[in-house]
Amino acid sequence: MKSKIKIIFLTLTIGLIFIVGFLGYGMYLMEIEDQYGDFQNIHFESKTGDLIINKSTSEFGIIEKTWKRTNIRTKEKDSTDLYFWIYKNGVETKSEVYRPKSETELVGIKYSELLKKIEKSELKFITRN
Incomplete structure (x- = not known):
């Protein structure tokens, strides 16, 4: 039971880190596009x-x-x-x-x-x- 909880927690943590990283990179690209445009x-x-x-x-x-x-x-x-x-x-x-x-x-x-x-x-x- 405890190993299932650890696996679920680890999977959720990795997924959360991926989503936050993806959003952060998207915000970085938006800032560059806003500043420099074409x-x-x-x-x-x-x-x-x-x-x-x-x-x-x-x-x-x-x-x-x-x-x-x-x-x-x-x-x-x-x-x-x-x-x-x-x-x-x-x-x-x-x-x-x-x-x-x-x-x-x-x-x-x-x-x-x-x-x-x-x-x-x-x-x-x-x-x-």
Whole structure:
């Protein structure tokens, strides 16, 4: 009798943990979708240290990620949220994400030099919005 109660209790506990985990993961995905909308693929596919280029404004920056947010670090600004990076003055701009071999090769680089590296395929293309 006691072993049946233990098995039932263990099964219910495992089921409860699974349901809570499933709901928690769903809430996490909803929060990312609410924050980034149609360009949530940039959040999910990029990594810390990737390079993001705003083709419309000719700006670029380094991606810094936490588990809930994606921030862009540029020479001019310490940190900007991905949402505000893509939407400039309420207008959606076009951005692309590239992965460099090392972050140190981007120190002191200019936009024109960056475009040359992309043309030479020195940076791996990841995604765009």
